[in-house]
Amino acid sequence: MKTISLLGATGSVGMQTLQVVREHPDLFSIEAFAFGTNIAKALPLIREFKPSLVAVKDQTTAGKIDFELGGSVKIVSGLQGMIEAATWEKSEVLVNAVLGSIGLEPTLAAIEAGKTIGLANKETLVTAGHLVIGQAKRYGTAILPIDSEHSAIFQSMQGQDRSKVTRLILTASGGSFRDKTREELKNVTVRQALAHPNWSMGAKITVDSATLMNKGLEVIEAHWLFNMPFDKIDTLIHRESIVHSLVEYADHSQIAQLGEPSMLVPIQYALTYPKRLELKQTKRLNLWEIGTLHFQKVDNTRFPCIGLAYSAGRAGGSYPTVLNAANEAAVHAFLQGEIHFLDIESLVQAALDAHQGIETPDLAAIKETDRRAREFVTGKVMHHK
Numbered sequence: 001m002k003t004i005s006l007l008g009a010t011g012s013v014g015m016q017t018l019q020v021v022r023e024h025p026d027l028f029s030i031e032a033f034a035f036g037t038n039i040a041k042a043l044p045l046i047r048e049f050k051p052s053l054v055a056v057k058d059q060t061t062a063g064k065i066d067f068e069l070g071g072s073v074k075i076v077s078g079l080q081g082m083i084e085a086a087t088w089e090k091s092e093v094l095v096n097a098v099l100g101s102i103g104l105e106p107t108l109a110a111i112e113a114g115k116t117i118g119l120a121n122k123e124t125l126v127t128a129g130h131l132v133i134g135q136a137k138r139y140g141t142a143i144l145p146i147d148s149e150h151s152a153i154f155q156s157m158q159g160q161d162r163s164k165v166t167r168l169i170l171t172a173s174g175g176s177f178r179d180k181t182r183e184e185l186k187n188v189t190v191r192q193a194l195a196h197p198n199w200s201m202g203a204k205i206t207v208d209s210a211t212l213m214n215k216g217l218e219v220i221e222a223h224w225l226f227n228m229p230f231d232k233i234d235t236l237i238h239r240e241s242i243v244h245s246l247v248e249y250a251d252h253s254q255i256a257q258l259g260e261p262s263m264l265v266p267i268q269y270a271l272t273y274p275k276r277l278e279l280k281q282t283k284r285l286n287l288w289e290i291g292t293l294h295f296q297k298v299d300n301t302r303f304p305c306i307g308l309a310y311s312a313g314r315a316g317g318s319y320p321t322v323l324n325a326a327n328e329a330a331v332h333a334f335l336q337g338e339i340h341f342l343d344i345e346s347l348v349q350a351a352l353d354a355h356q357g358i359e360t361p362d363l364a365a366i367k368e369t370d371r372r373a374r375e376f377v378t379g380k381v382m383h384h385k
C-alpha cells in the first residue's frame with residue numbers, strides 16, 4: 001500500500017489524483033488531505049478517503065470542518081498545517097497539487113522528512129528551484145514530475161543515456177487565444193480565457209496557458225527537473241495536445257510520449273513509477289481518428305510572457321521568483337476583473353524591471369522577494385483602478 005499526503009485535494013489535479021486512488025484502492029491510500037476553504041467539495045471526499053489528518057487554509061475553515069466531522073479527524077491550518085500534512089508520518093509520498101508558490105515550504109519539509117515527491121505544483125520549482133533540487137540531492141529524494149510535459153520527458157528518458165540528451169522540446173497547445181492578433185487580445189474576457197481548447201484545469205493555469213506563461217514556467221521547471229541549460233530547452237506549438245513533449249538525443253532521434261489529453265496518466269505514472277498500471281478511465285489513442293497533427297513555432301511577439309520566462313530563467317537567482325509571484329498576483333487581478341489580459345505581461349515585465357537581483361537567495365530572501373513582487377503588482381493594480 002502506497003500512503004499519500006495530498007495537497008490541493010479539492011483542485012483539478014487533486015481531484016484527478018483521488019480518481020486514480022479510487023481506481024486502485026488496494027494500492028493507494030490518502031493519509032493526509034489538504035485544501036484551502038472549499039468545505040462543500042472537501043467534506044464528501046474526506047468521508048470517502050478517511051485521511052487521519054486534514055489541513056486547511058485558515059482557522060475559520062478548520063473550525064467549520066472540525067464541527068462537520070465531529071472531532072473524529074485531526075485538523076490543522078495555515079502554512080504550518082500544510083507542512084504538517086506534507087510531512088505526515090503515516091505517508092510515504094507527497095503529491096503536491098496545491099496552487100502557487102505557497103507549495104514551496106511544504107515541499108522542502110517533505111524532502112527533509114524523507115518523502116518521495118510527486119510534483120504538479122510547478123510554481124515551487126520556478127520560485128526556488130535551486131533550493132528544492134539542492135535539498136533533494138542532499139536527501140537523495142526522487143522528485144517525480146506530474147506536469148504532463150515533464151512526465152512525457154521523464155517517460156521518454158527511461159532506459160536512455162541521459163548524457164546524450166541534446167534538447168528537450170516542450171509542446172504547447174497555444175491556449176485559448178492561440179489564433180488571436182495582438183489587437184484582438186486587448187479586449188478578451190475572463191470567460192474567453194478560461195475556455196481552454198484541450199484541457200480542463202484550474203483557472204490560474206488556464207490563464208497562464210492563454211498568455212503562454214505556463215510554457216515559460218514549464219521551461220524553468222524542466223531546467224531544474226532535468227538539469228538542462230535553457231539553450232537546450234525548446235517549445236513548440238502543437239494544437240492537438242497529443243504529443244505531450246519530446247526528447248532529442250545526440251543521434252537526432254526524438255523520443256516522445258503520446259496520448260489523449262488526460263492528467264490521470266502522469267498522475268498515475270508518478271505514483272507507480274517505475275511500474276505501469278492499467279488505467280481504465282482514459283481513452284485509448286487512435287491516431288487514425290485524429291488524422292493530422294499540427295506543429296508550429298511559438299510566436300514570441302504575440303505572446304511575450306514566454307520570452308520573459310526565458311530571460312528570468314537565464315538571469316537566475318531571484319528573478320524567477322519575481323516572475324512567478326508577479327504573474328500569480330497579475331493573473332489573480334485579471335480573474336477578479338481588475339485588469340485587462342495584456343496587463344498581465346506588462347505587470348510581470350514591470351516587476352522584473354524594478355527588481356534588483358539576488359544571486360543565490362536563501363529561503364528567507366525568496367519569501368521576501370515573493371512578497372515584494374506581489375505587493376508591487378497589487379500596488380500597480382490599485383493605482384490602475
Ligand SMILES: NC(=O)C1=CN([C@@H]2O[C@H](COP(=O)(O)OP(=O)(O)OC[C@H]3O[C@@H](n4cnc5c(N)ncnc54)[C@H](OP(=O)(O)O)[C@@H]3O)[C@@H](O)[C@H]2O)C=CC1
Pocket residue numbers: 007008009010011012013014034035036037038039056057082097098099100102120121122123146147148199200201202203204205263
Ligand atoms: N490542472 C491541471 O491539469 C494541471 C495543473 N498543474 C499545476 O498543478 C497545480 C494545481 O493546479 P490546479 O489543480 O489546476 O489548481 P486548482 O485551482 O484547481 O486547485 C488548487 C488547489 O489548491 C488549494 N489551495 C489554493 N490556495 C491554497 C492555500 N493558500 N492553502 C491551501 N490550499 C490552497 C485549493 O483549495 P480550495 O479548492 O479549497 O480553494 C485547491 O485544492 C498548479 O501548480 C498547476 O500549475 C500542472 C499541470 C496540469
Ligand SMILES: CC(=O)[C@@H](O)[C@H](O)COP(=O)(O)O
Pocket residue numbers: 147148149171172173174175199205208209210214215263
Ligand atoms: C495538462 C498540463 O500539463 C498543462 O500544463 C497543459 O500543458 C496546459 O496546456 P498548454 O500547453 O496550453 O500550456
Ligand SMILES: [Mn+2]
Pocket residue numbers: 147148149218
Ligand atoms: Mn503542463
